[in-house]
Amino acid sequence: MARILTDPHFDDLELTHIYNRNVARKKADWVPAGVQWTEDFADIINSDADVVVELVGGLDPAGEWVRQALTAGKSVVTANKKLIAYRGVELQKLTQPHPCSLLYGAAVAGGIPVIPGLQQGLAGDRILKLEGILNGTCNFILSKMEQGAEYATVLAEAQDLGYAERDPTEDVDGFDARAKLVILARVGLRADVAPNEINCRTIRHLVAADFVYAQELHCTIRQIARAELRDGALLASVGPMLVKESSPLSWSQGTENMVISTGMFGGQTIFSGHGAGGHPTAVAVVSDILAIAHGGSPVNLAARKVAANGEFRLPHYIRFVVCDRPGIVAEIAGDLAAEQINIRAILQKPDYSSDHTVFVVTVEPCLSSQLGRALAKIQKMDCLLSPPFEMGILTD
Amino acid sequence: MARILTDPHFDDLELTHIYNRNVARKKADWVPAGVQWTEDFADIINSDADVVVELVGGLDPAGEWVRQALTAGKSVVTANKKLIAYRGVELQKLTQPHPCSLLYGAAVAGGIPVIPGLQQGLAGDRILKLEGILNGTCNFILSKMEQGAEYATVLAEAQDLGYAERDPTEDVDGFDARAKLVILARVGLRADVAPNEINCRTIRHLVAADFVYAQELHCTIRQIARAELRDGALLASVGPMLVKESSPLSWSQGTENMVISTGMFGGQTIFSGHGAGGHPTAVAVVSDILAIAHGGSPVNLAARKVAANGEFRLPHYIRFVVCDRPGIVAEIAGDLAAEQINIRAILQKPDYSSDHTVFVVTVEPCLSSQLGRALAKIQKMDCLLSPPFEMGILTD
Numbered sequence: 189m190a191r192i193l194t195d196p197h198f199d200d201l202e203l204t205h206i207y208n209r210n211v212a213r214k215k216a217d218w219v220p221a222g223v224q225w226t227e228d229f230a231d232i233i234n235s236d237a238d239v240v241v242e243l244v245g246g247l248d249p250a251g252e253w254v255r256q257a258l259t260a261g262k263s264v265v266t267a268n269k270k271l272i273a274y275r276g277v278e279l280q281k282l283t284q285p286h287p288c289s290l291l292y293g294a295a296v297a298g299g300i301p302v303i304p305g306l307q308q309g310l311a312g313d314r315i316l317k318l319e320g321i322l323n324g325t326c327n328f329i330l331s332k333m334e335q336g337a338e339y340a341t342v343l344a345e346a347q348d349l350g351y352a353e354r355d356p357t358e359d360v361d362g363f364d365a366r367a368k369l370v371i372l373a374r375v376g377l378r379a380d381v382a383p384n385e386i387n388c389r390t391i392r393h394l395v396a397a398d399f400v401y402a403q404e405l406h407c408t409i410r411q412i413a414r415a416e417l418r419d420g421a422l423l424a425s426v427g428p429m430l431v432k433e434s435s436p437l438s439w440s441q442g443t444e445n446m447v448i449s450t451g452m453f454g455g456q457t458i459f460s461g462h463g464a465g466g467h468p469t470a471v472a473v474v475s476d477i478l479a480i481a482h483g484g485s486p487v488n489l490a491a492r493k494v495a496a497n498g499e500f501r502l503p504h505y506i507r508f509v510v511c512d513r514p515g516i517v518a519e520i521a522g523d524l525a526a527e528q529i530n531i532r533a534i535l536q537k538p539d540y541s542s543d544h545t546v547f548v549v550t551v552e553p554c555l556s557s558q559l560g561r562a563l564a565k566i567q568k569m570d571c572l573l574s575p576p577f578e579m580g581i582l583t584d
Numbered sequence: 585m586a587r588i589l590t591d592p593h594f595d596d597l598e599l600t601h602i603y604n605r606n607v608a609r610k611k612a613d614w615v616p617a618g619v620q621w622t623e624d625f626a627d628i629i630n631s632d633a634d635v636v637v638e639l640v641g642g643l644d645p646a647g648e649w650v651r652q653a654l655t656a657g658k659s660v661v662t663a664n665k666k667l668i669a670y671r672g673v674e675l676q677k678l679t680q681p682h683p684c685s686l687l688y689g690a691a692v693a694g695g696i697p698v699i700p701g702l703q704q705g706l707a708g709d710r711i712l713k714l715e716g717i718l719n720g721t722c723n724f725i726l727s728k729m730e731q732g733a734e735y736a737t738v739l740a741e742a743q744d745l746g747y748a749e750r751d752p753t754e755d756v757d758g759f760d761a762r763a764k765l766v767i768l769a770r771v772g773l774r775a776d777v778a779p780n781e782i783n784c785r786t787i788r789h790l791v792a793a794d795f796v797y798a799q800e801l802h803c804t805i806r807q808i809a810r811a812e813l814r815d816g817a818l819l820a821s822v823g824p825m826l827v828k829e830s831s832p833l834s835w836s837q838g839t840e841n842m843v844i845s846t847g848m849f850g851g852q853t854i855f856s857g858h859g860a861g862g863h864p865t866a867v868a869v870v871s872d873i874l875a876i877a878h879g880g881s882p883v884n885l886a887a888r889k890v891a892a893n894g895e896f897r898l899p900h901y902i903r904f905v906v907c908d909r910p911g912i913v914a915e916i917a918g919d920l921a922a923e924q925i926n927i928r929a930i931l932q933k934p935d936y937s938s939d940h941t942v943f944v945v946t947v948e949p950c951l952s953s954q955l956g957r958a959l960a961k962i963q964k965m966d967c968l969l970s971p972p973f974e975m976g977i978l979t980d
């Protein structure tokens with residue numbers, strides 16, 4: 189970040205202070221001599237710097253520092269998705285008495301200009317739906333599993349490469365993507381929703397066989413974050429889904445991110461690129477600083493408080509691992525039919541032994557709650573070696 | 585446009601005047617009664633409207649109207665790529681004495697927020713290269729030819745559907761994409777180049793056989809507009825090129841547009857969506873109006889005047905149509921070798937009769953000028969039924 193900021197390309201920006209809790213450890217030679225290093229945040233607040241860049245992450249103490257900076261009339265640029273997701277609306281209000289801004293382009297999809305794209309470029313549309321791949325760690329894991337590896341192997345590789353944390357919960361269980369989705373929904377759909385209202389499903393239970401069956405269905409599997417306005421409510425969810433091979437979402441490989449926005453007037457717009465890592469994030473941060481330096485203020489349309497639910501009507505994929513015996517499919521079909529759910533396809537590869545058979549049922553569009561009730565019954569079957577695993581199939 | 589502007593979603597914008605040379609013919613019922621229709625542009629200049637939207641197109645008289653509006657201190661929003669490509673720099677200067685803006689997000693790639701994306705979202709990068717599919721008409725024609733049709737047939741279809749003009753010159757010969765490329769280079773590469781300095785090559789000479797051979801090479805064909813800064817000069821060209829099936833550029837179908845930006849820090853960013861047509865263009869125009877209404881001014885980094893040339897070093901595809909006789913390939917190979925050009929592959933489908941054989945030679949990376957000299961010699965061969973046709977092969 190500091191490196192790009194001190195690049196001669198950006199000679200109208202001046203880096204004045206660096207705050208760090210351990211200056212001795214962090215101090216770097218290549219930072220210009222005029223830059224003041226400090227372990228006291230008050231030095232930043234009391235300086236004449238115009239913009240405070242917050243790269244600490246997390247809710248506290250970062251939130252308090254951002255509050256102090258905005259209250260002091262300084263603009264803030266942050267990459268902190270959690271802070272903006274949980275407290276963005278209240279922090280935004282602090283900018284109102286002053287000619288200062290709170291910008292957070294780096295909080296979602298790193299270097300890809302999705303926030304300016306939605307906030308300015310697509311402000312003239314009525315955006316109805318947002319779908320995205322917002323977590324590079326999950327995309328790395330899933331696009332590797334697509335090639336035949338199992339989850340645990342790929343997670344270990346991602347950890348070795350620095351793409352995944354030692355505790356991968358935030359990424360693989362969907363909380364990171366959820367915070368970003370909350371921000372996108374606020375900016376794009378003008379819908380303000382509490383993160384905890386959006387259901388997250390983990391990718392931990394996926395197995396290599398799911399990718400084999402997905403391919404039979406001309407699909408692959410991605411962690412999809414989606415939000416859609418319908419009848420004044422917000423349908424939203426985060427979790428693994430089947431996506432068609434023809435969908436741009438299936439094209440993103442490795443740690444790439446992608447957002448597809450669907451507007452009433454302009455149709456689909458796709459943003460794609462490198463979501464994470466130091467450089468793309470730094471680009472987004474410097475872009476926001478430049479926007480402030482050049483007097484640009486974003487088109488900040490008010491967001492409405494809405495309730496969220498995950499009741500998309502979707503076709504589903506259900507994977508069963510069983511010790512085979514006669515009558516299993518009939519019983520499952522009966523339980524699905526009792527909830528008015530129609531089976532579309534049954535797939536069973538011949539590669540399994542009868543004491544450990546993996547097969548898949550796909551069903552016609554139904555609500556998650558309908559399917560949940562059917563699976564609660566099915567779950568009790570004695571032949572199951574693990575609970576049935578289901579995912580929605582993303583449709584246009 | 586007027587329809588979106590009067591949508592209740594945008595209740596902070598008010599449409600006040602509509603200027604048209606023939607009000608009687610254009611006047612529409614659904615436009616609010618308070619809107620004043622006029623055939624005299626002076627009524628617009630003398631009104632208290634804050635923003636003038638120019639949707640006339642072409643250099644004159646549109647340029648004069650935009651000049652008058654900016655001189656009067658009114659902001660201007662335009663979709664006029666030709667005007668911005670040829671006169672954007674001088675018109676931009678007219679905004680300086682006043683707190684007014686000249687925005688033209690709709691001039692490139694219609695509804696896709698490429699201009700705000702580059703101008704704001706990627707301002708913090710050093711963009712090195714831009715590649716795009718900027719003309720929906722050509723993309724419609726080429727993605728249809730990919731399925732086996734000949735150029736004339738598809739052009740007629742595009743004309744019937746309203747995707748192509750009766751005189752398709754601007755689109756198929758590359759002038760439309762060139763104007764857009766000039767604007768992108770100015771905004772993204774900060775390089776100001778005269779449109780006439782960029783070489784355009786037509787797509788008219790493509791035949792269905794080119795797509796068959798392209799497929800053998802795991803490629804398809806698209807009209808590519810590209811610009812790249814190298815050693816202070818701008819390499820730029822517009823014309824048909826082979827693009828790898830693995831490139832996102834090969835994914836765009838129908839009238840879609842796509843821009844790929846490559847930055848020193850952030851790597852590749854892809855923007856894709858509906859480039860043309862009334863609705864996407866209107867979205868971009870309304871977005872620009874909102875940006876002005878909300879006090880946003882774009883990050884307008886100064887562009888440097890640069891010279892352009894088309895001397896990319898690229899592998900090439902060359903198609904020959906010949907009346908077959910012994911020694912043709914040897915002669916061609918000799919002429920290429922005399923210019924230090926190495927052959928990579930020779931492809932000849934067995935489907936042709938000997939008096940009308942179509943075959944293809946691909947060559948290792950070379951400069952266009954090198955290849956041009958070799959082809960000038962080859963062109964004189966008596967066996968050729970039409971001049972050899974060459975295209976660059978887009979590499980990473």
